[in-house]
Every structure is written in C-alpha cells, then in structure tokens.
Amino acid sequence: MKIKLKNIDYWILIPFLLLTAIGIVMVYSASSNAAVLQGLKSTTYLKRQLLFVVMGIFLCTFFYLLKINALQTRFFVQFFLLFVMGLLIFLLVLKHFVPSIAVNGAAAWIPLGPINIQPLELAKLALVLYLSKIYSQRMLRIRQLPFKEMMKEILPPLILTSFIIILTLKQPDLGGAASLAAIMLLMSFASGMELKYAFGTVLVLLSVFVGGYFWFKHQALTGGVVSTYQMQRLLAFYHPFQLEKTGGSQLVNSYYAINNGGLLGRGLGNSIQKLGYLPEPYTDFILAITSEELGVVGVIIVLGLLFILIARIVYLGLRTKKVYFSLLNYGIAAILFVQTFFNVGGVLGILPITGVTLPFISYGGSSILVLSCCIGIALNVSVNLRKFEHLS
16 A cells, blocks of 8 residues: 555646546536525535545545456456446336436436436446456457457447447437447557558448437427427537527527636636526536636646646556556546547537536536546556556
C-alpha cells in the first residue's frame, strides 16, 4: 500500500480532483434556483453532489488499492456483465409495470429509495472490462488470422455487446446506445485488427447509423413509433429557434448562455439562463452555465483538464507492453472522450441532444461513481506500469 501511495500518478489524480471540485461548485451555482422552484432547499443538489463525490473518492481509492489481476478474473468479468444485463432487462420490465418511472418517455433509472441507479453507466465499465479481457486473450490471433477466421474471434463479443446496446435502445435511450456503440468501436480498433478491416467496419457502422438516423427522422416527422419527446429533440436539432417554445428551448437557451458569457463570463453565480430559462441546467447543459458564468476561459480550463486526463491515460496505454493494461486504458479513455464529445456537441448544437452528462461536472450519482471507479483503475494500471515497466 505504501508503494502505491508513494507512486500515485498525479497527472491523473490532480485533474480528477480539480474536475470534481469544479463540478461541485458549478452544480451548486446551476441548481440552487431550480431547487427552490421545486420546493427544495437551495443546497439540496449541492449536498447530494458532495455525497456522490465523497463516495466516488472512496471507490476510486478501493480500485486503486485493489490487485489489478482481480479485475480480469473470469468470474468477476462475467458476473459484472450479467449483472448489468440483468439490470437493463429489469428496467424494461419495471417500465412496463410501473410506467411512472419513465421520464420523457424513457426509463433510465432504477429507483432505490433516496437514490437512483442508472444501469447505462455501469454498462460502460462492464463493456470495457469485458472487451479488455476478451481482446487481450485473442489479439495475437486477431492480428494474424485471415478475415473469416478473424471474424469468428471478434463476432461473439460484438454480438453480446450489441445485445446490451439493443437493451439500451429499448428504454429508449438513443444517446446511451450511441455511447456504448462508440466505446465498442474504439476498443475494437484498439484490438489490433488490420486497417483495411477497421476501415471496412467503420463504413459498415456509419451506414447503419446514417440509415438509422434518417429512419428516426422519418418516424419523428410522420408521428411513428418515436416518442413525442424524442421527436421534439430531433426536430430541435434542425430548427431550434423555430421550436424555441417546445423542443428547442434547451438548445436556444444554451446559445444565449454562451453568448452572455463572452470571454470572461458574468461571474460565478450570475447566470441569467439558469433562472428558469434553461431546463435542468445542472445536468447535461451545465457547460452552458459554466460558459455564461466563467466565460470561454472557464470552459477551456474544464475541457483542458479533461484533455490532460484522457491524454495521460492514452499515453500509458501506448507505452505499456501488456495488452490487457493497454486495452483497459483505451477503454477508460474512450468512456471519457465519448461522454465529453457527445455532451459538448449537444450544448453547441453540432450534435442532437443525447442527454449524456459532462464527466465529473454534471450532476449525477451513477456517472460520478462509475467514472471514479474508472479513474481508480487507471491509477492502478499506472502504478503497476511504473513498478514493473519503469514508465514515467
């Protein structure tokens, strides 16, 4: 334990702690007025976020001190994966029998008294652990075998993870499903398949997503199976200002917040858009409030810290000689990158709003706890690399 504490990777730890601290401040600033409007105390969401962060630090410490080999045991990986799939199936059943748990047409949380569990966040970590184990065992064969034999190696894990994505789509959670698909895609590329096969896979997946996107658009425009809320979100992506009073409200007020902030911002706590204009400003649109209060400079600091965190984890993945460690790092970096990309893209209006949170900044217990576990694993990998491979 002393060796681990002495050799902790500060390039990972410091950005993690800074981001969680910024998240606590911004959640309080963005949520205080909304909490009062909901009949709660202004510090309600602050206290909850503080609790999530403290719990997250404990989980981060646990996974840091845990023996890294315990994460790749067949029992742990398979149990975790089956547990997550069980939660997703249970959520669908619960939605059918208890319709009230669905919010905006989607059921994404399992209520457990004062807290809610979001299986999607657990699914991201389960997917990374599973693919890291499978691909590390099969990488040599994947690299050497011809296409047909290679597909036999990678098809089973892709089918299983596709099943998880389908369960997520059934909630329906399009943003969550897209996040899982992107993580699966990035880890599949990192598994070592030849570039021609990798690019072929990209083209196939892009075709599927483009086809699915236009199908979704058609369903939304013609009043098909897509829910009214999902339809409004899609239409708002195309015509936010024309639909400002309905589905375009979040995006339009996000633009106003960013414009109000300018370079240096209006000052912490001085946001206008959080005063009932921007719905739930402390969740997936918290970056807009950050921009309004802290300006472009504040946003650059937040995104810069996330970049340092992701870059360090990828760097360690590139430097290590152990395939499992490498894939584990790539997977964790993929989770952070995909969430950041989808969130920022939604806030800026260059991607449809997906409801994906900004890592460590947005309010949300499941996200904070799972991401903290990821950071603990990344720190664990880092100290093992320093100990056995003398990496800097």
